[in-house]
Amino acid sequence: METKHLSYFKVENFKRFDSLEVNDIGQFNLIVGDNNVGKTTLLEALLFDDENYDQFLHNTWQVLEEYKKINISDAEIMNYLDFYLKNKNQSINYTYEYLNENKVNNFSVKKRNKSSLTSSEIDNLNGFLKVHKGDKYLIEFSLNNDEPILKFISYAVDGNYTPYPPFVGYNNLYNDELIKMFSRLIISSQKKEELILTLKYFIPDLISIETNPVLIPGQNVIAVREAENDLIPLSEFGDGFIKFFRYLLELEFCEAGRLMIDEIDTGIHYSRMKEFLKKVLQSAKNKNVQIFATTHSKECIQYYTEALQELGFENEGRIIKLADTKVGIKAYTYNFEQFENSLYAYSEIR
DSSP: OOOOOEEEEEEEEETTEEEEEEOSOOSEEEEEESTTSSHHHHHHHTTOOSSOHHHHHHHHHHIIIIISOOOOOOTTTOOGGGGTBSSTTSOEEEEEEETTOOOOEEEEEEEEEGGGOOHHHHHHHTHHHHHTTTOOEEEEEEETTSOOEEEEOOSOOOOOOOSSOSEEOTTOOSSHHHHHHHHHHTTSHHHHHHHHHHHTTTOTTEEEEEEEEEEETTEEEEEEEETTOOOEEGGGSOHHHHHHHHHHHHHHHTTTSEEEESSTTTTOOHHHHHHHHHHHHHHHHHHTOEEEEEOOOHHHHHHHHHHHHHHTOGGGEEEEEEEEETTEEEEEEEEHHHHHHHGGGHHHHO
16 A cells, blocks of 8 residues: 655744754654644644645644634634644645655645635636635645645535544543544454454453443443443543553554654553553554654653664654754754664753
């Protein structure tokens, strides 16, 4: 299956980034840096999709509306691209290369007002103008030298996209979306068995996981059954188990793509962190998923290093440090040998 793993990435005019360039990207990338330096912003920038513009619209909308709880549903009065633009009069520009593909790609996104459309653009949109007659704003996409494409920003777009953006917020654990993801996954008995086998790391006596509409009256919930115990709602388990459960589902739906995880280690006790990271990295390897994850924790860097080494994934591991310099925010990439040595000078790599 064709992958969308990045080896090089540059974004311009995105939130607080004038221009941020990341070189030598690996399959597993741990993003570190001071508070408010832009670690989560980098994850959001990586949500771009150069081939499926509807997916881009869905990804960016979902992160704002669902994860950041910003009400942006009224396309008549708001162009939500404004939340991502540093300079609102310029476009967001992406330059990137995919792994094992000797080609530099250029992708740009800019906002448009319906009143600025040319007569030829109106002719091309035609029927869409009637469907989205209440929308005031559009977004223009340009990929390499292809003809620009205009899309209405309305979330109610009849497009082809995956409903789950590849982004896990640090507080994005148990919700309706998780139940939908799980319900889709367990259609396959094989995938369900694989999931249960992996989850036994946290619950050794685990027998099954299922959806149940009566355990909590009026709600359809994910429920866990252990040996000789009744069903227990997943929400009754600790954050560490729920987070692990969510990561496994997300990796399943991101196969051959990339997954962005904010504060990957939050809620995980240090005594379990290395094995937790090993399980996540191994699952990502099995599903051929490229991971970008943030952390504030020295322990996470240490256990990430040990996990890579014990799995034999040293060549695929990177640490990306963001730093606020006199000329703006810069990214510094460390390969395994470099960041292993730098652990003894923690302040330098963090």
